[in-house]
Ligand code: 2AM
């Protein structure tokens with residue numbers, strides 16, 4: 001039987017995520033390395049993911065999961081939760097407050113529901129496909145700023161340093177044509193900041209679905225656009241380049257800049 005994902009589902013996910021955030025403590029957590037010192041996981045990431053998977057499988061028992069930690073993956077179901085228990089773990093582990101919990105629910109057509117919660121900001125972003133995007137209870141929308149006055153969010157390919165030079169060349173080109181550049185350290189949060197109208201441009205060479213699935217539905221419901229290298233939607237099952245903007249014109253300008261430096265994705 002097909003399940004209806006509605007505002008009641010969204011409210012339940014928001015309260016589960018809020019409850020999970022109490023596990024993001026300010027001190028006393030353990031920091032572990034995943035694949036060397038650049039890729040960290042903390043005991044809080046594991047506790048939040050454990051809590052979320054337990055509660056969300058109670059909410060929709062026939063759902064599957066793609067989660068960042070511990071290779072927790074079951075994509076055999078029609079509805080799949082895509083979870084980053086802490087997006088911005090490197091920030092969290094250093095006591096930098098920009099990090100969030102990111103939860104999306106995807107069906108065969110893409111993300112249908114997205115929730116991103118930043119405990120330090122007290123900001124709960126959410127969206128249901130076709131129903132708009134919200135910060136708390138207030139509707140949000142991307143800004144109308146043109147490319148030339150846009151703020152670019154980006155990163156230098158943290159895990160795959162062999163792509164950093166190309167990233168740097170692309171970022172330089174965009175930087176010279178826009179207002180300024182930011183590196184926040186949390187993709188989910190950055191996509192939500194675009195959704196609420198404070199940044200306009202976004203480029204990351206290689207992200208994982210849990211970094212952008214929730215942000216994708218929140219951003220598109222707020223009027224923004226998101227794509228991967230070829231202009232299609234980023235994959236929800238495999239790593240993707242992510243390019244996003246507050247309007248189609250700026251997205252196309254970003255993609256043209258990327259294509260000046262790369263004929264194909266290097267992975
Ligand atoms: P993560 O915390 O879930 O690993 C894009 O910038 C992504 O890279 C972020 O969403 C974040 O995801 C990760 N990231 C940010 N800063 C990082 C750092 N210093 N080291 C490793 N990963 C980082």
Ligand code: CA
Nearest residue numbers: 068084086087
């Ligand atoms: Ca993470």
